[in-house]
Amino acid sequence: MKISKISLSVISLLSVISQSALSYPPAVGILGKSKSCLSCHVKNGPWADDARTIIDIIDKETMKSLRQSDGTFLISVKRGEQKTVLTVIGRVKGDASAPYRNAWLYVDPATIETKSLSKFAPGWAVNLPIGCRIVGDQLAGFEGATITALPMTVMPLVDAVEGEIQLQVMLTGGEAVKGSGSQGMIGNYFERRVKLKVNG
Numbered sequence: 001m002k003i004s005k006i007s008l009s010v011i012s013l014l015s016v017i018s019q020s021a022l023s024y025p026p027a028v029g030i031l032g033k034s035k036s037c038l039s040c041h042v043k044n045g046p047w048a049d050d051a052r053t054i055i056d057i058i059d060k061e062t063m064k065s066l067r068q069s070d071g072t073f074l075i076s077v078k079r080g081e082q083k084t085v086l087t088v089i090g091r092v093k094g095d096a097s098a099p100y101r102n103a104w105l106y107v108d109p110a111t112i113e114t115k116s117l118s119k120f121a122p123g124w125a126v127n128l129p130i131g132c133r134i135v136g137d138q139l140a141g142f143e144g145a146t147i148t149a150l151p152m153t154v155m156p157l158v159d160a161v162e163g164e165i166q167l168q169v170m171l172t173g174g175e176a177v178k179g180s181g182s183q184g185m186i187g188n189y190f191e192r193r194v195k196l197k198v199n200g
Helices: 005-023 025-031
Strands: 053-059 073-077 083-091 101-107 124-126 130-134 146-156 163-174 185-198
Touching (some): 073 083, 083 101, 083 163, 130 146, 146 185
Antiparallel strands (some): 101 130, 124 146
């Protein structure tokens, strides 16, 4: 059976996509069954102190932090309506060496072992629960800090229930060695609790 040049090109492209999906961080978070980033990556960076680490969730409309007095975050949304928040991650001004990129994942731990492509809370629609981004974003209130800041929109659907998810964060530097999550990179891992509330 003859294989055309077009068929060979398609096969080659699919191979590249497959390899990229296996190695790119968001694919790990979506397809993998690891409990956290530390299943592959090491916790050996110089950014371990919470005092100088920025992990915040901000209401994009009001630009106010959703952090509660107990250190958790509360995302409260009316059923069927959308709310956009900013995930802000990084380090305050003055670090001798700052992280180069930040990776994060909003995940319901109960969904990690499932086959669902969404690891967010069941019944909630979400457009960007995971990301890996080079630092350098600018945001009012974080002048001089080394941060990433990206929007995420959530919406509780008909079957959404209130619950709690994790925000898993890694601040990293260096360059990973292909096929290894522990070589060539330095990083620090953090977790934050995020409560989801259906408001009405």
